[in-house]
Amino acid sequence: MKTYVTGMARTRTGERWDVSIRDLAAEAAEEALDDAQTDRVGAIVVGNMLSGPLASQENLATIVADAAGLVGVEAIKVEAACASGASAIRVANALVASGEHDSVLVVGVEKMTDTSPGHTTAALSLAADGDYEALHGATFPALVALMMRAYMEKYGYDRRDFAGFSVNAHKNAMGNPKAMLRRPITEEDYMKAPIVSSPMGVMDSAPICDGAAAIVITAEGRFDRRQDRPAVRLLGSAGATDTAAVATRRDPLWLEAAYRSAKRAYQLAGVGPDDIDVFEAHDAFPAITVLALEASGFAKPGQGVMLAKCDEICLRGRLPISTMGGLKARGHPVGATGVYQAVEACLHLRGEGGSNQVENARIAMAQNIGGSAACIVTSIYGRED
Amino acid sequence: MKTYVTGMARTRTGERWDVSIRDLAAEAAEEALDDAQTDRVGAIVVGNMLSGPLASQENLATIVADAAGLVGVEAIKVEAACASGASAIRVANALVASGEHDSVLVVGVEKMTDTSPGHTTAALSLAADGDYEALHGATFPALVALMMRAYMEKYGYDRRDFAGFSVNAHKNAMGNPKAMLRRPITEEDYMKAPIVSSPMGVMDSAPICDGAAAIVITAEGRFDRRQDRPAVRLLGSAGATDTAAVATRRDPLWLEAAYRSAKRAYQLAGVGPDDIDVFEAHDAFPAITVLALEASGFAKPGQGVMLAKCDEICLRGRLPISTMGGLKARGHPVGATGVYQAVEACLHLRGEGGSNQVENARIAMAQNIGGSAACIVTSIYGRED
Numbered sequence A, B: 001m002k003t004y005v006t007g008m009a010r011t012r013t014g015e016r017w018d019v020s021i022r023d024l025a026a027e028a029a030e031e032a033l034d035d036a037q038t039d040r041v042g043a044i045v046v047g048n049m050l051s052g053p054l055a056s057q058e059n060l061a062t063i064v065a066d067a068a069g070l071v072g073v074e075a076i077k078v079e080a081a082c083a084s085g086a087s088a089i090r091v092a093n094a095l096v097a098s099g100e101h102d103s104v105l106v107v108g109v110e111k112m113t114d115t116s117p118g119h120t121t122a123a124l125s126l127a128a129d130g131d132y133e134a135l136h137g138a139t140f141p142a143l144v145a146l147m148m149r150a151y152m153e154k155y156g157y158d159r160r161d162f163a164g165f166s167v168n169a170h171k172n173a174m175g176n177p178k179a180m181l182r183r184p185i186t187e188e189d190y191m192k193a194p195i196v197s198s199p200m201g202v203m204d205s206a207p208i209c210d211g212a213a214a215i216v217i218t219a220e221g222r223f224d225r226r227q228d229r230p231a232v233r234l235l236g237s238a239g240a241t242d243t244a245a246v247a248t249r250r251d252p253l254w255l256e257a258a259y260r261s262a263k264r265a266y267q268l269a270g271v272g273p274d275d276i277d278v279f280e281a282h283d284a285f286p287a288i289t290v291l292a293l294e295a296s297g298f299a300k301p302g303q304g305v306m307l308a309k310c311d312e313i314c315l316r317g318r319l320p321i322s323t324m325g326g327l328k329a330r331g332h333p334v335g336a337t338g339v340y341q342a343v344e345a346c347l348h349l350r351g352e353g354g355s356n357q358v359e360n361a362r363i364a365m366a367q368n369i370g371g372s373a374a375c376i377v378t379s380i381y382g383r384e385d
Helices: A021-035 A051-055 A060-067 A084-097 A117-127 A140-155 A159-173 A187-192 A256-269 A286-295 A326-330 A334-350 B021-035 B051-055 B060-067 B084-097 B117-127 B140-155 B159-173 B187-192 B256-269 B286-295 B326-330 B334-350
Strands: A003-010 A043-047 A074-079 A103-110 A195-197 A211-219 A231-241 A278-280 A363-370 A375-384 B003-010 B043-047 B074-079 B103-110 B195-197 B211-219 B231-241 B278-280 B363-370 B375-384
Touching: A003 A021, A003 A084, A003 A334, A021 A060, A021 A103, A021 A211, A043 A060, A043 A084, A043 A334, A051 A103, A051 A117, A051 B051, A060 A074, A060 A103, A060 B231, A074 A084, A074 B084, A074 B231, A084 A103, A084 A211, A084 A231, A084 A334, A084 A363, A084 A375, A084 B074, A084 B084, A103 A334, A117 A140, A140 A195, A140 A286, A159 A187, A159 A286, A159 A326, A211 A334, A231 A256, A231 A334, A231 B060, A231 B074, A256 A286, A256 A363, A256 A375, A278 A334, A286 A363, A326 A334, A334 A363, A334 A375, B003 B021, B003 B084, B003 B334, B021 B060, B021 B103, B021 B211, B043 B060, B043 B084, B043 B334, B051 B103, B051 B117, B060 B074, B060 B103, B074 B084, B084 B103, B084 B211, B084 B231, B084 B334, B084 B363, B084 B375, B103 B334, B117 B140, B140 B195, B140 B286, B159 B187, B159 B286, B159 B326, B211 B334, B231 B256, B231 B334, B256 B286, B256 B363, B256 B375, B278 B334, B286 B363, B326 B334, B334 B363, B334 B375
Parallel strands: A043 A074, A043 A103, A278 A363, B043 B074, B043 B103, B278 B363
Antiparallel strands: A003 A211, A003 A231, A074 B074, A103 A211, A231 A375, A363 A375, B003 B211, B003 B231, B103 B211, B231 B375, B363 B375
């Protein structure tokens, strides 16, 4: 059964001390339902990683259903580390495509700034392999820094070669009123940034923040086609895993889960890398962006970092990425990120990208990565008109 | 598309200090795959509530996939408080019924005894409404005790009237080699038990424990029908919610989410309460059992507690419940419980219930309840031969 994105919304990211996690989620939920012009969904699926440790709330989907005025509907929270958002979309899509519900609301939400940064960093480490990574003190920046260093040594690159990804992300955030870091950075800013975990600095790292995004997924024939905007269809999506710990992989520089999920999503959508007009990459760290570009078929191994140039990845480049600022500058509220990516990809398909609109975008891909590339969901959306 | 339970397993419950959460989950996963005679599933869905706070591990489905030798498959964790297990079954079933995967493994797992009981009780309170219940010190026993007292006062019952549920559960656990509390209790034991939250005592309360259970769900036509046992089909299931906080419900003694989910499951399965041969009730507390029996159509409001008699609920009664000990005596590893219930219901349909076999069981229902009856999943399974 064909499924469509019939409503979408995203809140401003940043330090949202004005709202609790339930109200932040409800803000996105209600706006997405308004956008879909419906108040009837059969279920709500919430993508969230850390509401227990950081917001003292589990059973979160029921809480959000209640806050959003949807008491009665089925409610399920989905957790897959930083890939929770896209995994929630996968679940909602299956509930619709199987005929269980005509329409399902997905809300991705994370509240990360109501506690100390140290506590939040420790909580994020729960996504690493507890016994073989986190217990030994490895945080995510540390794990990815090792991957970045291995890449630089294997292929002979310098730190500076990665700068273009962050420069592009910050530039694009300027045109996104919902983004957290709406200011430009230069290559020199990138190079001079304080080191977080060598060779990675602050300008390699996506910021912790609060945020919520929502989409409504509806079965074909169960909504009225609108005259004022094109329909957006979920052409295909897939999830895949790798070993949880980086050290146990045959090749730590090959993202097998990105390869597998992208391959299957391409198959289902009937497209290939050359057909993608917009790519919302999971740019939590540039090294991950590079490896994901390679595994998803956009560059050969060892050449992904060469895409960090404006004619490649800028809004008018060959493959625009991080079009609304990406994780780096829009912000990375972890469980919400995958839903933000979906919304941002679909904005271009609707022609609602504002000053950041990618011209003539017809097929958009979003890739959401959890753990150290341990679980990855790739989704491809298409414009119908 | 019709879907079947083609494999199932459950571990011994109790204090499983011999294994970590990943190994406990893998134990059930591998046994269920063996039972299904397959090593090929497209995804793993893990039902779990508290792996973050209690086992220092999120991204749990990827971790379990890795531990169970399933690296590569899609992996999703589902959280819906104590209804996490059945919600995971709902997600897996949708992934199969939508055609995304031919076969999906569900693992319910919880590790609750590696920390202090006080810490575990606090973590369980994360399933209550954080702002309106938990923050004020309300634990689950306290919330349910208020419901039990209201029931007793409204309908004129005594504490003793509830005893039969716990007596039945402990009796049935004697015949279940995987159960935690394999010892009988009498009505006097029930009455003399230390009070936890008046009017509820220890013998009203399901024990905290570790445990994992697993089932394999497969699409019709994607598995070989076996000669040595009947096929078990998931006839219908549904999830529904009520307000998160008990105090905001119109009637705290009416479980609207049980009513809604049971009604839809009956519709999908084409059966009614009179057709149910086995009912795995969510007997975390007898007051919840009573209200669930009423809302699910097995008794009129105010009369559910009258079913606490052997000719009603025992293995040879009119509606056998808690047939393998229920939450009360098999144990309640919260995120795993819904999967234990599914396995136990299906054991009767396969004729593999051992000394606890319910004769001629053809239709079995399981009901999994999260929060103070805030989110509820009802599932109905049928025997085909």
